[in-house]
Amino acid sequence: MKTSSPAAGREAEPVLDIEDLTVTIGTRRGQARAVAGVDWSVRAGQTLALVGESGSGKSMTVLAATGLAPRAARVTGRVRLLGEELTTLSEPRRRRLRGRHVGFVFQDPMTSLNPVLTVGRQVSEACEEHLGMTRRQARDRAVELLDLVGIPSPGRRVAEYPHQFSGGMRQRVVIAMALACEPALLIADEPTTALDVTTQAQIVELVADLRRRLGTAVVWITHDLGVVAGVADTVAVMYGGRIVERGDVDAVFAAPAHPYTRGLLAARPDPERAGGDLPAIQGAPPSPLELPPGCAFWPRCPVRGDARCEHELPPLVEVTRGHEVRTFYPGGEDA
Amino acid sequence: MARFVLRRLLQSAIVLLGVTLVVFLLLQLVPGDPVRVALGTRFDQQTYDALRERSGLDRPLVAQYVSYVSHALTGDLGVSFRSGQPVTTIVLERLPATLSLAVTAVLLALLVAFPLGVLSAVRSGSALDHAARVFSQFGVSVPDFWTGIMGILLFAGVLGWLPPSGYVALTEDPAGWASHVILPATAVGLVTASILTRFIRSSVLEVLSEDYVRTAVAKGLRARVVVVRHVLRNALIPVVTVVAVQLASLVGGVIVIEVLFAWPGVGRLTYDAVQARDYPVLQGAVLFVAALFLLMNLLVDVLYARLDPRIGAR
Numbered sequence: 040m041k042t043s044s045p046a047a048g049r050e051a052e053p054v055l056d057i058e059d060l061t062v063t064i065g066t067r068r069g070q071a072r073a074v075a076g077v078d079w080s081v082r083a084g085q086t087l088a089l090v091g092e093s094g095s096g097k098s099m100t101v102l103a104a105t106g107l108a109p110r111a112a113r114v115t116g117r118v119r120l121l122g123e124e125l126t127t128l129s130e131p132r133r134r135r136l137r138g139r140h141v142g143f144v145f146q147d148p149m150t151s152l153n154p155v156l157t158v159g160r161q162v163s164e165a166c167e168e169h170l171g172m173t174r175r176q177a178r179d180r181a182v183e184l185l186d187l188v189g190i191p192s193p194g195r196r197v198a199e200y201p202h203q204f205s206g207g208m209r210q211r212v213v214i215a216m217a218l219a220c221e222p223a224l225l226i227a228d229e230p231t232t233a234l235d236v237t238t239q240a241q242i243v244e245l246v247a248d249l250r251r252r253l254g255t256a257v258v259w260i261t262h263d264l265g266v267v268a269g270v271a272d273t274v275a276v277m278y279g280g281r282i283v284e285r286g287d288v289d290a291v292f293a294a295p296a297h298p299y300t301r302g303l304l305a306a307r308p309d310p311e312r313a314g315g316d317l318p319a320i321q322g323a324p325p326s327p328l329e330l331p332p333g334c335a336f337w338p339r340c341p342v343r344g345d346a347r348c349e350h351e352l353p354p355l356v357e358v359t360r361g362h363e364v365r366t367f368y369p370g371g372e373d374a
Numbered sequence: 375m376a377r378f379v380l381r382r383l384l385q386s387a388i389v390l391l392g393v394t395l396v397v398f399l400l401l402q403l404v405p406g407d408p409v410r411v412a413l414g415t416r417f418d419q420q421t422y423d424a425l426r427e428r429s430g431l432d433r434p435l436v437a438q439y440v441s442y443v444s445h446a447l448t449g450d451l452g453v454s455f456r457s458g459q460p461v462t463t464i465v466l467e468r469l470p471a472t473l474s475l476a477v478t479a480v481l482l483a484l485l486v487a488f489p490l491g492v493l494s495a496v497r498s499g500s501a502l503d504h505a506a507r508v509f510s511q512f513g514v515s516v517p518d519f520w521t522g523i524m525g526i527l528l529f530a531g532v533l534g535w536l537p538p539s540g541y542v543a544l545t546e547d548p549a550g551w552a553s554h555v556i557l558p559a560t561a562v563g564l565v566t567a568s569i570l571t572r573f574i575r576s577s578v579l580e581v582l583s584e585d586y587v588r589t590a591v592a593k594g595l596r597a598r599v600v601v602v603r604h605v606l607r608n609a610l611i612p613v614v615t616v617v618a619v620q621l622a623s624l625v626g627g628v629i630v631i632e633v634l635f636a637w638p639g640v641g642r643l644t645y646d647a648v649q650a651r652d653y654p655v656l657q658g659a660v661l662f663v664a665a666l667f668l669l670m671n672l673l674v675d676v677l678y679a680r681l682d683p684r685i686g687a688r
């Protein structure tokens with residue numbers, strides 16, 4: 040494990056601990072089950088990667104856990120942030136806890152910053168709200184934070200507006216904003232997807248570096264397995280609202296046990312196979328409105344085991360220590 | 375900023391020149407000989423020719439237009455066929471009545487529409503939201519003159535609280551002005567309030583779904599702070615335009631209400647000028663309204679630049 044947390048006390052209990060989280064969203068066409076019985080936890084200084092296609096429920100898991108799910112969503116299960124149960128808290132208490140201890144970095148820095156407020160104001164307002172700073176103190180803190188995330192001449196740029204920044208620089212501003220109250224947990228929801236490749240690498244490196252220096256727990260939501268290998272300690276692969284495989288990154292990458300994970304890994308561009316077509320997973324992910332009774336991956340599964348797969352939900356079982364998978368065929372057809 | 379304003383002023387001037395051309399030509403196309411109208415039914419050819427020459431109507435169109443524009447530049451919009459008074463004086467005389475009615479109507483409308491629009495967006499789907507939608511549907515469906523007539527019947531007729539019509543200058547007797555303005559301003563303002571309520575609601579709803587609002591919520595800010603600091607500032611930028619356009623169109627266009635309430639404003643003036651085929655006055659009134667629209671637009675642009683840093687920077 041690559042953990043090197045200065046906050047040894049936090050080691051004992053997870054920063055965020057999610058148990059049996061289920062999210063159903065009432066839509067005009069019926070109940071959509073976006074997340075079904077998901078558990079995971081993340082400790083200080085650790086990075087957990089949540090991996091899956093769009094609609095697999097990875098973002099919804101995190102939004103629901105922190106009280107940011109849309110109004111139409113019904114959330115059940117247990118969520119503990121620094122030992123406090125969030126699901127039974129009143130909204131004002133939950134809001135304070137979230138603002139104080141959780142930082143969010145969203146996908147598109149072009150739209151996640153308010154165009155009519157200076158970046159300084161957007162970074163500093165959380166410090167005023169949660170740390171009780173005066174406007175002046177909070178502004179100074181904003182300059183520090185912009186410096187911390189590597190924005191040149193922060194003293195000048197603090198008074199500028201988002202449109203005066205490039206995409207990569209904006210994402211740095213968003214990260215500075217997320218770190219404003221020195222959160223115990225940083226949630227990065229596909230923070231590099233909207234950026235060009237060079238900038239992506241810089242942002243990945245920045246977050247990894249900040250995690251090392253500040254001992255923040257990180258949940259990194261992505262569909263990019265290349266990023267996962269670089270930043271995460273543990274990985275949870277989601278499909279159709281459930282975790283289908285999870286474990287230490289090295290273990291999962293070395294021996295992916297779920298056909299879906301194998302498909303994802305095979306679909307990565309690999310310089311050694313350059314030139315040929317990329318093997319893709321056939322078909323599309325299931326609609327959360329009509330999930331199959333059995334394994335959600337069954338219609339697209341290359342293994343196509345037997346009738347059991349179609350009608351019975353496989354349990355999450357351990358293949359090696361700390362490496363779990365939800366399939367009846369954890370090694371392929373011959374298993 | 376100064377350069378921005380200067381450039382917009384120049385653009386406005388060009389547009390205004392275009393307006394003079396359109397106004398000038400339109401009136402040439404309208405049937406009816408203004409000289410005949412001005413002279414009534416009994417006149418001889420000599421008087422007719424004399425007036426025609428004096429008004430410059432015997433000269434070629436281009437010459438007429440050039441002379442019209444060059445005079446207009448010095449503030450001279452000609453004289454009324456009917457009264458012989460300068461058009462500029464006539465229009466300016468009507469300005470306070472119209473402005474005070476339009477501004478009162480828009481203020482009343484904002485007073486209702488702003489809280490109603492914002493609240494119904496923030497609590498969309500609530501009982502309040504439904505009530506607001508019924509209100510704005512009613513307001514845009516019912517013509518202002520009907521509301522005006524009902525107002526006169528109820529408050530002037532049955533209850534006798536307010537005068538049925540007429541005008542008192544604000545500077546002479548504020549209380550008298552207020553009692554006279556309240557009915558016409560409410561009648562006009564109701565329509566404006568409905569339009570603004572809808573517009574503000576949809577603008578706020580749109581901004582509420584923006585990513586940066588989610589960012590603000592994620593920061594753990596209080597709902598009030600999210601709405602006031604992050605939502606309203608963005609949502610109100612387009613609202614500024616609609617308010618300005620409403621105000622400008624009220625200044626130029628509350629004809630029916632001004633006639634109904636015997637309100638001596640620009641709308642009433644336009645109405646009378648059309649009735650009397652008093653071309654110079656009609657031209658003057660239209661030109662004046664167009665100029666006002668342009669001025670409003672200029673103000674909106676300047677306000678935009680102040681509200682939206684993305685515009686001001688350029």
